[in-house]
């Protein structure tokens with residue numbers, strides 16, 4: 519019977535979707551986002567995964583990695599994962615390769631759950647049945663009115679926390695944080711500098727705004743500098759958590775941040791850190807370091823696995839990705855009282871790609 523589960527196809531396609539306005543954080547500006555979709559087939563089921571990366575991944579996945587995956591038993595995800603990791607050794611296992619492997623891993627888990635006719639949350643096992651999220655956007659391109667409207671909108675939908683970008687102009691940041699605090703009342707306020715500051719600037723910012731009760735300071739300095747993150751953590755006002763981890767590509771990346779005591783809360787992203795399998799690895803490291811985990815972006819792909827992680831604090835309800843996922847996937851989560859809930863009537867991730875709607879955004883691979 520094992521032959522019935524053999525993987526017979528793997529394909530990738532890429533879709534570039536314009537943002538709904540100019541967007542920027544403290545270190546980067548963008549006007550469009552590319553989603554790379556991976557589909558993997560066995561028996562009469564198709565598993566679906568994706569990453570937010572570059573259309574060039576269609577070539578890597580569709581012409582190189584396909585040979586590693588096709589023909590394997592669809593249930594043996596660790597075997598596929600190990601073979602893929604070996605295969606990209608000389609390409610560099612982080613960055614784009616990690617994004618490709620993450621999308622493939624997520625597709626394999628979706629496929630396995632579909633072959634078993636179970637929602638992924640049941641296959642992984644649940645520690646909770648709904649996943650708290652925090653609204654995330656507050657781009658540095660927004661004026662006060664847009665910032666207020668967006669953050670207050672998430673609070674009205676039940677979010678207990680919201681996040682905004684900072685780090686472009688220090689003086690302007692202080693004003694924007696005041697605007698945000700006024701918009702959300704006593705809800706948790708997160709700021710994300712995307713590595714824009716050095717340690718003294720980050721500490722000066724956090725103390726100057728201590729009366730605004732900032733609950734979370736994300737990447738105050740680059741996450742390539744765990745000692746710098748640790749220094750901010752040691753010197754920050756009480757109650758301000760330091761968070762980082764969105765560029766975790768391997769379990770070693772997570773270990774390095776945890777061993778350095780760099781964060782109060784570790785972040786990880788299913789679409790970068792090795793998919794569902796990688797996220798579970800990071801969760802185990804968090805368990806061993808008594809540190810909470812927060813899911814970064816791509817809420818539709820975190821929804822099921824986040825239910826199974828004991829130390830999960832929340833998942834990021836990122837404006838761009840929420841918008842794209844609701845455009846491109848039937849079954850994308852909606853926000854209900856500040857949380858998302860897996861649809862347990864549907865197998866796998868519960869996502870169906872809207873091929874016809876997505877066609878106009880196709881930039882690579884085969885739809």
Ligand SMILES: [Mg+2]
Nearest residue numbers: 710712736764
């Ligand atoms: Mg961030």
